[in-house]
Amino acid sequence: MTDLTNMMKDKPQIGVSACLAKQPVRFDGCFIANPFVNNECSEFFDLHTICPEVEMGLGIPRPVIQLRDFDGEVRLVFSKNPEKDITNEMREYSERKLDALPPLDGYIFKKDSPSCGVFNVAVKNDKTGMRKRNGIGIFAQAFKDRFPEVPTEDEGRLNDKGIRENFLERVYAHYRWRQIDSAVNPLQAFRDFHKNYKLILMAKDNTAYRQLGRIAASVNKNNFMQVRQEYFQLFMQAMSKIPSQGHHVNVMMHILGYLKDHLNKKDKIELLEWFETYRENRVTRITPLSLLQHHFNRHENEYITEQYYFSPFPGKLMLPQ
Ligand code: SF4
Structure with missing residues (x-):
C-alpha cells in the first residue's frame, strides 16, 4: 500500500x-x-x-x-x-x-x-x-x-482515538496538498491527489465525494488555480467528518469488489464476517483492513494500492489499541 x-x-x-x-x-x-x-x-x-x-x-x-x-x-x-x-x-x-x-x-x-x-x-x-x-x-x-x-x-x-485519527488524516492531507505546488506537473499531481483520496472521501461524505469528483473532472490548465481552491475548501470540510462503522463497511465492500475474480467462496465469507464483526465494534478497523491488504498483496491492483485509505498517516502516531 x-x-x-x-x-x-x-x-x-x-x-x-x-x-x-x-x-x-x-x-x-x-x-x-x-x-x-x-x-x-x-x-x-x-x-x-x-x-x-x-x-x-x-x-x-x-x-x-x-x-x-x-x-x-x-x-x-x-x-x-x-x-x-x-x-x-x-x-x-x-x-x-x-x-x-x-x-x-x-x-x-x-x-x-x-x-x-x-x-x-x-x-x-x-x-x-x-x-x-x-x-x-x-x-x-x-x-x-x-x-x-x-x-x-x-x-x-x-x-480521544477518533479525534486524533481525524486530526492526523487532515494534517497529512493538507501536507500532501501542499506538495502539488512543487510537483513537476501540478495538474497531474492534483488529479492523482483526488484519485488517491477517493476511498477516504467515500467513507467520510458520499455527497462531497461526488461533488469533488465533478470538480476534479472539470479541471484543466486554464481553470486550475480557480478550481483547485474551490476543491480544497470542500475537500477539507469533508475530511473533518468522522465516518461511522457502517460507512467504513460500505467502503470495504466496495474494495472487496476489486477482489471478486480472485477470491474463493471461503475467503469472501471470511472477509464478510470480519466486516460484520467490525461493524458490531468487536474489533478495530485494522483487522478487516489487514485481511484485505493481505489479499491485495497476492492480487495487486494499482488503483487500490495507491489509495490513502489503507495508510492515511504513519500508524505510530495513533494511540495504542
Ligand atoms: S503557549 Fe503560552 S500563551 Fe499559549 S497556553 Fe502555553 S503558556 Fe499560554
Missing part, C-alpha cells in the same frame, strides 16, 4: 503551543510535557513552537489572564485587574505573527488557555461572575480566521 516515507521529501509542519513542548513559558514559569507532542509529533513533524503571551511581551512570570464577557463582548483581561484589557495588543501581535509563519499543516493548541485554547475556553461573565465554557483563545481565533483549512486541535481532545 502507499509508502509514506518514499513519497515525502520533508515532514508536515505543525504549530504547537510552546508550553506543551517543554518550554517553561506558562504564567508561573512552568511547562506541560505533553507526551504526544514530545514523542510522536517530534519524530514525525517539524514543530513550530509559539507562546503568544510571552512573544507579545507579557513576561515570565506574569499575572493570570482570562476571557471576560462585558455585556456580550468578550475581552482578554487580567483576572485580578479586569480593567487592564489586552485584547487589542493580542490581536495585533497575532496578525504580525501569522504574517511571518511558514506554511503549516496543522496546529496543536494548549487547552483552556484564553490565548491558545481552541475549544470550550472558560469565559467569565463580568456581572454575574458565572463562567461559561464557550470561548476560544484570541490567538487561536486569529489563526483559524486566517487559515480556515489548516486543521487545529487541542491537546486534551487528542487523547
Whole structure:
C-alpha cells in the first residue's frame, strides 16, 4: 500500500503551543510535557513552537489572564485587574505573527488557555461572575480566521482515538496538498491527489465525494488555480467528518469488489464476517483492513494500492489499541 516515507521529501509542519513542548513559558514559569507532542509529533513533524503571551511581551512570570464577557463582548483581561484589557495588543501581535509563519499543516493548541485554547475556553461573565465554557483563545481565533483549512486541535481532545485519527488524516492531507505546488506537473499531481483520496472521501461524505469528483473532472490548465481552491475548501470540510462503522463497511465492500475474480467462496465469507464483526465494534478497523491488504498483496491492483485509505498517516502516531 502507499509508502509514506518514499513519497515525502520533508515532514508536515505543525504549530504547537510552546508550553506543551517543554518550554517553561506558562504564567508561573512552568511547562506541560505533553507526551504526544514530545514523542510522536517530534519524530514525525517539524514543530513550530509559539507562546503568544510571552512573544507579545507579557513576561515570565506574569499575572493570570482570562476571557471576560462585558455585556456580550468578550475581552482578554487580567483576572485580578479586569480593567487592564489586552485584547487589542493580542490581536495585533497575532496578525504580525501569522504574517511571518511558514506554511503549516496543522496546529496543536494548549487547552483552556484564553490565548491558545481552541475549544470550550472558560469565559467569565463580568456581572454575574458565572463562567461559561464557550470561548476560544484570541490567538487561536486569529489563526483559524486566517487559515480556515489548516486543521487545529487541542491537546486534551487528542487523547480521544477518533479525534486524533481525524486530526492526523487532515494534517497529512493538507501536507500532501501542499506538495502539488512543487510537483513537476501540478495538474497531474492534483488529479492523482483526488484519485488517491477517493476511498477516504467515500467513507467520510458520499455527497462531497461526488461533488469533488465533478470538480476534479472539470479541471484543466486554464481553470486550475480557480478550481483547485474551490476543491480544497470542500475537500477539507469533508475530511473533518468522522465516518461511522457502517460507512467504513460500505467502503470495504466496495474494495472487496476489486477482489471478486480472485477470491474463493471461503475467503469472501471470511472477509464478510470480519466486516460484520467490525461493524458490531468487536474489533478495530485494522483487522478487516489487514485481511484485505493481505489479499491485495497476492492480487495487486494499482488503483487500490495507491489509495490513502489503507495508510492515511504513519500508524505510530495513533494511540495504542
Ligand atoms: S497556553 Fe499559549 S500563551 Fe499560554 S503558556 Fe502555553 S503557549 Fe503560552
